[in-house]
Amino acid sequence: xxxxxxxxxxxxxxxxxxxxMAEGIMVRRNKLLIIMRHGxxxxxxxxxxxxxxxxxxxxxxxxxxxxxKTIVIYSSPVKRVKESAEIVAxxxxxxxxKEDILLHEDSEGLEAMMMLDKVRSQGDEDACxxxxxxxxxxxxxxxxxxxxxxxxxxxTFTATIEMKAE
Numbered sequence: 001x002x003x004x005x006x007x008x009x010x011x012x013x014x015x016x017x018x019x020x021m022a023e024g025i026m027v028r029r030n031k032l033l034i035i036m037r038h039g040x041x042x043x044x045x046x047x048x049x050x051x052x053x054x055x056x057x058x059x060x061x062x063x064x065x066x067x068x069k070t071i072v073i074y075s076s077p078v079k080r081v082k083e084s085a086e087i088v089a090x091x092x093x094x095x096x097x098k099e100d101i102l103l104h105e106d107s108e109g110l111e112a113m114m115m116l117d118k119v120r121s122q123g124d125e126d127a128c129x130x131x132x133x134x135x136x137x138x139x140x141x142x143x144x145x146x147x148x149x150x151x152x153x154x155x156t157f158t159a160t161i162e163m164k165a166e
Contacts, residue, residue: 029163032069032127033119034062035140035148037155038076038084047080054154055084059091061153062129066092069126074115076103076132085131097131105133112139120163 036058039051047055071092075085077099085097101107102115119128130140141148141157148159 030160031119031125031163032065033116033159033161034065034127034129035137035157035159036084036088036129036131036153037134037137038078038081038131039087039155041080045078045080047083051080051084052087055087056091058153058156059088061151062088062092062156065151065158066127070124071127071129072123072125073097073129073131074100074103074119075130076105076107076136077101078105078133081105081131081133085129088129088131103130103132103136105135107132107136107139109139109142112136112143116140116143116161120161 038047039055039058040048041051042048071094073085073089073092073094073096075082075097081103082097082099089095089097100115100118102111102118104111107115115130119130132140137155137157140159144159144161147161148157150157
């Protein structure tokens with residue numbers, strides 16, 4: 001038997017005898033995943049003034065997607081990406097950007113799968129923004145398959161992913 005309550009899918013299942021778990025009930029939550037490419041860079045790889053302006057505009061455009069949601073932001077440790085993430089975080093009122101090497105520009109499909117697994121299994125946030133590089137964003141698209149959706153926000157796409165049950 002399945003029903004939807006407050007955006008959560010509730011499934012009946014046999015009890016597993018785990019303490020603190022309602023007998024026969026398992027709640028599955030979904031998380032909004034937003035994957036963004038950093039803003040434009042100069043010849044030295046730094047975020048440009050135009051890039052800063054563009055990231056501020058992208059952040060404003062994100063706000064309607066995130067109304068009422070708790071949010072975590074992860075960023076590649078590369079300076080231009082971290083700066084892009086910090087601009088978005090400030091606009092959204094998020095106090096901290098978490099760096100993660102899995103989002104580094106040299107990352108490939110395996111790292112993207114590991115990051116996706118990390119996002120699915122950690123945190124109680126309703127939404128997760130991943131600020132990364134174009135090749136890494138493309139890896140996420142491949143992994144997500146038909147589950148990702150293009151947005152009207154330049155360099156940004158979304159997916160709704162199911163959280164892992166404990």
